[in-house]
Amino acid sequence: MPEKGKVSVIVPIYKVEKYIHRCVDSIINQTYVNLEIILVDDGSPDNCGEIVDDYQESDTRIKVIHKKNGGLSDARNHGMKQATGEFIMFVDSDDWLDKTMIELLVSNSIENKADIVQSAFYYAYEDRLLIDNRYSTEGDSLEILTNKSLMYELVTNKKVKNFAWGKLYRTELISDIPFEKGVLFEDIFWAYQVMQRVNTFLLLQQPFYYYYQRSDSIVATYTPRNLDIIRGLKERHLFIEKQYEELTDASFKEILKMCLIHYNLLLLNRKKDKGGTHRKKIHSYIRDNNSNLKRAVQDERELQRQLFLFSFHPYLNVLYLGLRKGLRKIKLLSKPEGLKQVDV
Template structure:
C-alpha cells in the first residue's frame, strides 16, 4: 500500500468522508497541550471531531481547553473529576459521534498526515482497524524508533495475534489506532489501573476481521520524566493480566498463534521482574515468588516458542538466564543497565 506522505494533498476535502472522533484525555500537561491540539487541528484529514476530556486537571489545562473551543468549531470539551486515563477515554467515547475513533495523548504531537495515512490504509484494505507507529521523543532531543522500517501488513484476526506479540511488527498503544465504531461496539478501557491499553487492544484485535499496520512513523511520543507512564514504581500488572487473558483466548480460538502468545507472556513477565530489579523490590517475597513463577513458565514453554519464533540473540540469552536462575539473571541485568543506562527495555 502507498502511504508516502509526500503524495498526499495539503488538505483533504471533507465531502463524503467519514467523521473521525479524536479523543484526547487532558491532565497536567499545560506545557505541551497547545502543541498537541494544534497538531490535530492541522491534520490533512480535516473531517474531525476533537474531544478534549479535562480529567480534573489542577493546572491551566481546563481554561486552555475552553479557549480552543473558541478557536475551532470541531473541538468539544468535557470537564470531569479526576478518574484516570481509562475513564477519561471512555467518557470521550460516550459522547463521540464519529464513524471512526482515534486517541491521542495530550503531551504528544502528530505528523500532519497521520489520520490521512490511517484512513487510507483502513479503506484501501477494507479493514476494521488500522495502525501506525511513532517515535519516542526525549527531552535532550534523542529519538528512538522501535519498529521495522517500511513495513506494511494486512492481517486476519488470527495473524494480528501473531504480530502483536513480536516486537517491531505492531503496537499495543491506543494512540496508534483508527477503529471503526462498528468494531469498537461495547469495548471500553479498563478503569482504575495503569496498562489499560493492553486489554483494550487485545479486545479490538479480536473484534477486527482485518487489521492493517504501517510502520511509517506518524506520532511523536513524548518521554516525560515523572509522568504516569514513566514512573518506575507504576508496575504494569494490568498489562500482565491482560496478556495472560490473551494467551487463553489464543489457545481457544487461534491455536496456530499460541507460540507467539506464549512469547508475549514471557516478555511481559520478564519486563515486570526487570522493573522490580531496577526499583529494588526484587528481594521482597512477592517478587521472589513472581521470579520463580517466571522461571517455571519460561522453562515449560521455551521449546514451543523457539520452534516457531525467531528470537533475537539478546532475547534468547535473556530468557535462558531467567530459566537457569532469576538471581543469576538479576546480576547480569543490573550490570547491563549500569553499562548501558541509555537503553530502554
C-alpha cells in the same frame, strides 16, 4: 448513527499544561477538516481545564468534557460515549500528529475497506527523533494484514503495537469495548479484544505520529502497579489459548520477557516490594510454567540462556545481564539492533 466521513479524535487530558497546546494545535491544523475533537479534562489540577475551554470557544469542532479524575481508561470511555464520527482516533495529550496524518489514514481506510489503519510513529525526544525500522522501512509499500497475521503481529509486539493511539478505527468496531478502569497499561487489556474482530488491518510504513518520551526514569518512578502489564499479558494468554492456539508459544515468550524485566526492576526497587512478595510471584510463575516456557523460547538462544540462569537462581540472570551490559559498554559485544535516529 455515526456521521459518514467524520473522525472523532479523543484526547484524555490530565496534568499536561506544558504539552497540551502542541497536541491540540496539531489536531486542529490537520488537512482533514471533518473532525470532532473531544477533549476530556480528567479532573486535571493544573490549568488544562481553562485551556481546553478556550479551545472550545475558538473552534466549533471541539467538544470539551469535564469530569472527576478517573484515569486514562475512564477518560477514553467517556470520550467514546460522546463520539458521533464514522471513525475514532485516540491521541495522548503529550503527543502530536503530522498535519496530513488523518487525511491519509481516512483515504486509505476507505480505499482498502480496512477496519483499522495504523501508521508508523516516531519516539520523540526533546532533541531528537527515533524510529523502529527493524520490521519495516519508510520506503516500504503499505501492508494489509488478515486476522491471523494481525494477531501474530500483536502478540509478538513487532509490526503491530498494543497502543490504542496511532490508529484509525471504524467506530462500530470498538464502540462497545470499553477500556478496563483502574489498571496501568490498559491498552494490553483492550487491544486483543478489538483485533479479534478485524478482517482487514492496514499498515502504513510512514511515521505520522509523534510519541513523546518524557525524561522520567522508569526505575525512579517504578511501583508494583507497573505489574499490571504482566496481568494483562496473562489475561490475553488465556484468550490466545482458546482462540489462536498456534500463537500460544509466542504468547508465553512475551510473558517471559516481561517477567524477567519486571523481576529486575523490583530488585532495583526492593523497598517497594516488601518481603519480595512480587518477586516471589514472578519466580513461582516461571517455575510452574517452566516446560511451556522452555518450548516457547527454543528458537531464541538469548532467552533460553536467561531462562536457564533464572531457573537456577534469579540473581544469576541479573549478574549475566550486568556482565553483558559491561561488555557492550567497552565494545567487546555488539549492541543489539534497535531504534534509529532520523534527521529532522
